[in-house]
Each structure stands twice: as C-alpha cells, then as structure tokens.
Amino acid sequence: MYRHVIFAIAGMAISIISNSAQASECAEQIAASDNVPKAMLSCLQAVEKENNQLRDQVNDLLAGHSGGGGTLPPGVIVAFDSTAGCPAGWTDVGTNESERFAGRTIIGAGPRVDRGSNQTTLRRVFDEQGGSEQHVLALTELPAHSFKVLVNSVTFSKVDKYDAGGKDYRAVGSNSIEATTNTVGGSAAFSTVSPFIVLYFCRKD
Numbered sequence: 367m368y369r370h371v372i373f374a375i376a377g378m379a380i381s382i383i384s385n386s387a388q389a390s391e392c393a394e395q396i397a398a399s400d401n402v403p404k405a406m407l408s409c410l411q412a413v414e415k416e417n418n419q420l421r422d423q424v425n426d427l428l429a430g431h432s433g434g435g436g437t438l439p440p441g442v443i444v445a446f447d448s449t450a451g452c453p454a455g456w457t458d459v460g461t462n463e464s465e466r467f468a469g470r471t472i473i474g475a476g477p478r479v480d481r482g483s484n485q486t487t488l489r490r491v492f493d494e495q496g497g498s499e500q501h502v503l504a505l506t507e508l509p510a511h512s513f514k515v516l517v518n519s520v521t522f523s524k525v526d527k528y529d530a531g532g533k534d535y536r537a538v539g540s541n542s543i544e545a546t547t548n549t550v551g552g553s554a555a556f557s558t559v560s561p562f563i564v565l566y567f568c569r570k571d
Contacts, residue, residue: 443567445568451568453568456570475491498558499559500555502554502556513547
C-alpha cells in the first residue's frame with residue numbers, strides 16, 4: 367500500500383515537471399529505485415537546478431535589453447521600436463554616427479553567391495557602403511529599342527521634262543530624308559526605396 371501511494375505521488379511530481387527534458391529520466395529512476403522518496407528528491411533537485419539555469423538566462427536577456435550587462439556583447443546593433451529612442455547603455459548610431467548609419471539598411475558581409483534565376487549577390491566586405499535613394503537612367507541602361515519613321519518625299523525637276531502624249535511633264539524624283547521624332551520624358555530621378563518604417567538603430571556599449 368505504502369509503495370503504491372509513493373508511486374502515485376511520484377507520478378504527480380513527474381506530471382508537474384513533464385515539460386522538463388529530465389521528466390522521463392526521473393520516471394525511470396523512481397521506478398527502478400529501492401528508495402523512492404530519495405529518488406524523487408534527487409529528481410526534483412535536478413529539475414530545480416535546470417529551472418534555475420533557465421531563469422538566469424532569461425534574467426540575463428532582460429538585463430541586456432534594459433541596459434545592464436546581459437548576454438548581448440558590446441557592438442551588437444538592435445532596432446528599437448520606442449519613441450524614447452535608445453535605452454541606457456546603448457548608443458543611437460543613427461544620430462551619433464549619421465554619416466555611416468542614418469537612412470541605411472544593413473546587408474550581410476560575404477562572398478559573391480550565385481543562387482540562379484538571376485539571383486546573384488555581389489561580394490560585400492565589412493563596413494562597405496553604397497546604394498542610392500534616387501537614380502537617373504543612363505542611355506546604356508535603357509532596354510535596346512528602335513523607332514521606324516516613314517517619310518514620303520517627292521521633288522519636281524525644274525529643268526528635266528519628258529514627253530507624254532505630246533505634252534511635256536516635269537520629271538519627278540525622290541529624296542532620302544532623315545527624320546527625328548518628338549522628344550518625350552524629363553530625365554527626372556526616380557525613387558529606388560522599398561516601403562519602410564523608421565526605427566532607432568542602437569548599438570550596445
């Protein structure tokens with residue numbers, strides 16, 4: 367009877383810690399132990415230790431977000447969605463290093479990669495800067511195209527004539543004329559910016 371009660375209590379304890387990776391191991395240890403209370407205590411202590419470790423990791427992450435030491439290393443950049451800007455322990459790089467950061471997106475440094483289907487990415491080195499918010503097309507960037515212009519041109523000779531049924535007619539000739547179409551377009555720059563939202567780029571001190 368006593369052993370059945372102990373196993374029932376052990377089952378309840380295991381169900382409480384069922385989310386732990388050690389739950390199944392605990393059940394095996396309790397089932398195989400000659401001293402069930404001692405096995406239960408050992409198991410619960412192990413689970414408590416694991417929970418404490420998880421709690422410490424969460425606290426470290428929270429401390430990092432609030433400006434404490436945390437687990438986030440100095441130099442990491444995070445986008446903050448806050449009207450207050452960067453928290454204590456963080457530098458607003460968009461304001462303090464505006465030439466380098468303001469208005470720029472971040473892409474990964476790395477080698478040239480050919481992913482096929484015209485998805486080739488160029489080699490990018492650390493701290494490389496480039497791109498433009500506006501662009502004006504150059505002639506070489508336009509798709510190859512042509513225009514066909516039809517021009518009818520007839521000229522009458524003032525001196526040359528020919529006899530047609532007893533009547534003189536002026537000779538008719540034709541000339542090749544170069545024609546130019548009307549100019550359209552204003553050569554204005556166009557935006558190359560994707561839809562965006564502005565947040566604060568903050569760097570861990």
